[in-house]
Amino acid sequence: MMRRLFSPLVLFLLLVFLIGPFIIIVAASLSGGETLAFPPQGLSLRWVAKVFTIDSFRASFAMSMLLAIGGTLFALILGIPAAYALSRYKLPGGETVRTMVSLPIIVPGIIVGLAILRYLVVPFSFDITLALFFAHTALVLPYAVRVVSASLNNLRSDMEEAAVLLGSSRLGAFFRVVLPNIRSGVLAAFILGFVTSFNQVPVSLFLAKPGVQTLPIDMLGYMETTYDPSVAALSALLAFLSIGIVFLAERFLGFSRYV
Template identity: 50%
Template structure:
């Protein structure tokens, strides 16, 4: 009995630790005051409405959404074939290849952003949007490769061999046998990559330019110049957007069946 009470107490403490900061920001987002304080002196929808009407935030949100979706799709288009080749036709030096593919996850993102700025944007004189897209794709592709590769390693090879024996081509086998069996990994990689891209700060900080900025960078710049509750209100809206995105995906794809 005492053990059960202790476990429940620890559960509530962990939930409070994880959800406490969000609840503070959530309540601060509905503040009616002029500065970001907790508890708020009063509650209103003032800052929510103001954030929704701010053109800079609208433009930055659109850019983050566009970059996130494009980079995620490109990362999956690159990562799934690479993961398949690594699991079914491993080339010589696989340990080295794995380390190279994992390096963007280990190297600080600040260095990745600085390297892209110096050797891609400034050297090639690439447009800001293209630089952001390339930077995000470079960061997301290792996530796609690692997640899909782990699923392919656990997928039995004899299923593919049976399909080929029955007359299916390699391409037919991949799209009709392999891909449906790793659907959960592809969906998981999509969500992981999209969230990583949408919330990316270090790389985007180096690659944004005049007229093009992602939402986290726009929020960071706003916080440097003012201390009003608008950022708390925007953070609340982002959480609600993420929840709506997950629920919509569940409704359309039935993601809970695969994750």
């Protein structure tokens, strides 16, 4: 009897641990009071509406979208050929290359941000927006390589060879045969990279400056001066956005096969 109750109890506690903070944030965002509090002081949607009226949130949201979309696309442009080479050819030092590509997710983001600031931005007066773009590209590149590699490993190589034997060039076979057959993996890599870049904090914390901030950094700065539930409302909206993107990706792409 105890054994049958133990597993459901552990599962319930795990769900509370994982979902509990999200429920608290959503409840706090619906508070009718003037300060961030849980349990909420009444129910109201005014803080959700206020999120869309704050100029800094709109500007930083646009910057985060630009970095997430642009950085992920550039990472895919670099990562797809790299994944193809690592998957299709036995390259000297291939495992070393895989390890080096994975370094941005192995090394703590604070170290990456500090290194870019110290050795790129400060000595060369490098533009902050470009520094953020390259940093976000480097951070999502490992996901692009790994996810696309997984998709390529599941694709039969003889399909490409058949296209070459029928007269197609190697590049033509890649674009006509390989790329269409791994499009789900490429889309999954884009979604994973987008979510990772959009929610990224440590690197952006070192590189942001007034007027050039990502949304998470702007939210941190906002909470230093204002303690109303609007940050909770924005957090809840972003959480619902991320959940919706991942749900749709799993529904239509089988996202869990690649991550």
